[in-house]
Amino acid sequence: MARLSYLKALQRALADEMARDDSVCVLGEDIGVGVNNVTTGLLAKHGPARVVDTPLSEQAFTSFATGAALAGLRPVIEFQIPSLLFLVFEQIANQAHKFSLMTGGQAKVPVTYFVPGSGSRSGWAGQHSDHPYGLFAHVGVKTVVPATPEDAYGLFLTAIRDDDPVVLFAPAGALGVRGDVDLDALGPVPLGVGRVHRAGTDVTVVAVGHLVQAALGVAEQLADQFSVEVFDPRSLYPFDWDGLAASVAKTGRLVVVDDSNRMCGIAGEILATAAEQMRLTVPPKRVTRPDGAVLPFARELDLAVQPQQDQLLTAVQEVCKSSR
Amino acid sequence: MRERGDMDTGLYRTMRLIRRFEERAIELVHAGEIIGGIHPYIGQEAIAAGVCAALRDDDVITSTHRGHGHVLAKGADPVRMLAELTGRATGLNQGRGGSMHAADFGKGIYGANGIVGAGGAIATGAAWAAVKEGSDRVAVSFFGDGAVNQGVLLETFNLAALWRLPVLFVCENNGYATTLTVAQAVAGSITARAEAFGIPAVSVDGTDAVAVLTAARDAVARGRAGGGPSFLEATAYRFDAHHTWEHKARVRYRADEEVAAGRSRDPLDVLGVGLPEGVRAELDAQVEATLAEAVAFALDSPRPDPARALDHLYATGLRGRDGTGLLDTAVR
Numbered sequence: 029m030a031r032l033s034y035l036k037a038l039q040r041a042l043a044d045e046m047a048r049d050d051s052v053c054v055l056g057e058d059i060g061v062g063v064n065n066v067t068t069g070l071l072a073k074h075g076p077a078r079v080v081d082t083p084l085s086e087q088a089f090t091s092f093a094t095g096a097a098l099a100g101l102r103p104v105i106e107f108q109i110p111s112l113l114f115l116v117f118e119q120i121a122n123q124a125h126k127f128s129l130m131t132g133g134q135a136k137v138p139v140t141y142f143v144p145g146s147g148s149r150s151g152w153a154g155q156h157s158d159h160p161y162g163l164f165a166h167v168g169v170k171t172v173v174p175a176t177p178e179d180a181y182g183l184f185l186t187a188i189r190d191d192d193p194v195v196l197f198a199p200a201g202a203l204g205v206r207g208d209v210d211l212d213a214l215g216p217v218p219l220g221v222g223r224v225h226r227a228g229t230d231v232t233v234v235a236v237g238h239l240v241q242a243a244l245g246v247a248e249q250l251a252d253q254f255s256v257e258v259f260d261p262r263s264l265y266p267f268d269w270d271g272l273a274a275s276v277a278k279t280g281r282l283v284v285v286d287d288s289n290r291m292c293g294i295a296g297e298i299l300a301t302a303a304e305q306m307r308l309t310v311p312p313k314r315v316t317r318p319d320g321a322v323l324p325f326a327r328e329l330d331l332a333v334q335p336q337q338d339q340l341l342t343a344v345q346e347v348c349k350s351s352r
Numbered sequence: 353m354r355e356r357g358d359m360d361t362g363l364y365r366t367m368r369l370i371r372r373f374e375e376r377a378i379e380l381v382h383a384g385e386i387i388g389g390i391h392p393y394i395g396q397e398a399i400a401a402g403v404c405a406a407l408r409d410d411d412v413i414t415s416t417h418r419g420h421g422h423v424l425a426k427g428a429d430p431v432r433m434l435a436e437l438t439g440r441a442t443g444l445n446q447g448r449g450g451s452m453h454a455a456d457f458g459k460g461i462y463g464a465n466g467i468v469g470a471g472g473a474i475a476t477g478a479a480w481a482a483v484k485e486g487s488d489r490v491a492v493s494f495f496g497d498g499a500v501n502q503g504v505l506l507e508t509f510n511l512a513a514l515w516r517l518p519v520l521f522v523c524e525n526n527g528y529a530t531t532l533t534v535a536q537a538v539a540g541s542i543t544a545r546a547e548a549f550g551i552p553a554v555s556v557d558g559t560d561a562v563a564v565l566t567a568a569r570d571a572v573a574r575g576r577a578g579g580g581p582s583f584l585e586a587t588a589y590r591f592d593a594h595h596t597w598e599h600k601a602r603v604r605y606r607a608d609e610e611v612a613a614g615r616s617r618d619p620l621d622v623l624g625v626g627l628p629e630g631v632r633a634e635l636d637a638q639v640e641a642t643l644a645e646a647v648a649f650a651l652d653s654p655r656p657d658p659a660r661a662l663d664h665l666y667a668t669g670l671r672g673r674d675g676t677g678l679l680d681t682a683v684r
């Protein structure tokens with residue numbers, strides 16, 4: 029067993045895939061120096077033909093990667109900040125994502141987009157703190173949000189190997205998470221398969237990304253009163269509906285915690301599907317950012333619009349105590 | 353002679369204010385009083401000071417992630433600016449914006465901006481509004497060398513030239529976009545990009561505040577007279593980190609000799625050596641007093657109320673649903 033951090037796991041996944049497959053190349057800003065510590069060492073190892081420091085031309089290099097992918101490469105793009113995904117939404121949602129269907133299956137676009145440090149990094153304010161994973165799930169781009177080092181490794185690997193575009197969000201709040209892992213056992217993690225981090229029988233808590241740690245904290249805090257099952261979907265699209273159904277069949281109660289905006293967010297989709305297709309014994313709850321949230325700068329304001337462990341605790345207690 | 357003296361004193365005072373503001377702000381970052389860090393403007397002061405000295409209060413500017421210099425030079429109160437950086441309710445933006453969004457609309461400051469290249473089109477739209485209104489206001493957009501590779505900026509050059517709008521594009525070429533050099537990033541020349549759209553473009557020494565002011569005056573006069581947009585490339589060296597996170601990170605991309613050479617041409621000295629000794633010392637003392645007041649005011653100011661975190665989300669006061677249960681959703 030070795031201690032592996034989430035960030036190191038991302039680094040290792042990319043390094044391993046580049047060593048294994050010559051068609052994998054990486055593009056992005058300041059990746060040669062490796063300011064985000066994911067691409068560290070890759071330029072020295074693979075050279076500038078595979079590790080490409082780009083000018084600040086995100087729209088161009090995102091579709092450039094699409095073209096390279098159509099021509100047989102497997103590009104990975106690092107975006108320094110989550111909001112750059114708004115800038116390249118056309119290139120991903122309207123170009124890369126649509127090629128396969130529009131060409132009648134002639135084309136595939138195996139590009140991976142990843143953001144090391146999505147969501148709030150406290151103090152980075154309105155334009156650097158978004159968590160737009162629901163937007164990509166909504167348009168149908170494969171979307172993954174790993175919560176642990178081994179899942180970061182495994183999902184990054186899978187994303188790179190997948191023949192469709194995949195967006196990987198690595199929440200800032202998860203980058204420092206460490207785990208004891210068997211390095212030899214690290215391997216790809218399939219898309220659309222959730223993970224139960226802690227089994228329970230009274231309530232299912234679905235937690236996305238860094239909030240898995242908060243959910244595990246709540247489960248521990250409430251351990252003498254309620255038995256909390258913590259379900260981590262790992263990939264938001266495709267979503268492991270069967271896994272969730274199995275959990276809810278046991279517990280009959282559901283709380284979702286999701287660090288993105290409430291309106292049309294992934295938490296709403298999870299509650300809706302559960303209400304339609306699963307047997308809930310009491311009304312479910314979600315803890316999210318508010319509608320339309322723009323993260324304000326000051327620390328206390330920034331924290332007030334992000335779901336925290338305390339609010340999850342309250343929601344779980346309410347759901348557990350309510351009766352039909 | 354007298355006039356030249358006043359001009360130099362004004363430029364020096366602005367540059368000194370920016371320099372010391374940044375140095376105090378860096379101390380506050382290290383002390384944990386400013387969260388999220390800052391992008392220091394140190395080394396580039398002559399550009400903001402020179403350009404803004406050519407502007408009126410009602411002219412508009414848009415700024416960047418490295419925005420403190422522009423915001424101060426255009427006349428924002430350093431005291432309320434520092435309160436903003438420390439996240440206080442008394443800040444320019446009531447603690448909502450911080451370093452990367454500091455704005456003061458009363459002074460024509462449409463804000464720093466977190467997205468590279470985003471301000472150009474905004475400034476150009478403001479210039480268009482000025483023309484429609486019959487005013488001779490101009491707008492200035494500051495941006496870095498990295499921004500000239502953003503498609504939106506090139507699209508903006510076309511609109512500004514096509515519609516002869518009173519906008520001045522100021523490209524601050526400090527040699528780097530974070531770790532990427534201009535040579536690695538820019539094909540052709542920076543000024544040629546503007547010239548391709550028929551926009552008159554000049555390059556100036558961005559450590560010489562008087563040279564910057566002279567070039568800016570020409571461009572502003574052309575804009576006010578209906579002569580359309582102008583482009584100014586001002587070269588300087590960023591003395592400090594791209595962002596204060598670099599102070600504790602291990603990234604290295606500039607040789608020590610290069611940094612030393614860059615720092616040896618200090619815009620404050622370029623102008624300051626010409627000032628009478630007593631004058632310079634007195635200006636320095638005035639700035640020091642202002643900043644002492646700013647730091648004390650900021651640290652004594654109340655922090656914003658978390659329950660009001662999404663106040664101002666909508667200009668109309670629309671309130672969405674809460675997500676965490678922490679917000680006071682009453683409309684006030």
Ligand SMILES: Cc1ncc(C[n+]2csc(CCOP(=O)(O)OP(=O)(O)O)c2C)c(N)n1
Nearest residue numbers: 108418466467468496497498499528529530
């Ligand atoms: C569109 C966009 N891409 C990337 C970033 C991340 N980023 C912030 S500042 C910066 C470098 C900007 O360089 P330049 O325009 O030369 O300005 P300087 O930092 O040198 O003042 C980068 C890459 C961003 N904020 N916006």
Ligand SMILES: [Mg+2]
Nearest residue numbers: 496497528529
């Ligand atoms: Mg630059």
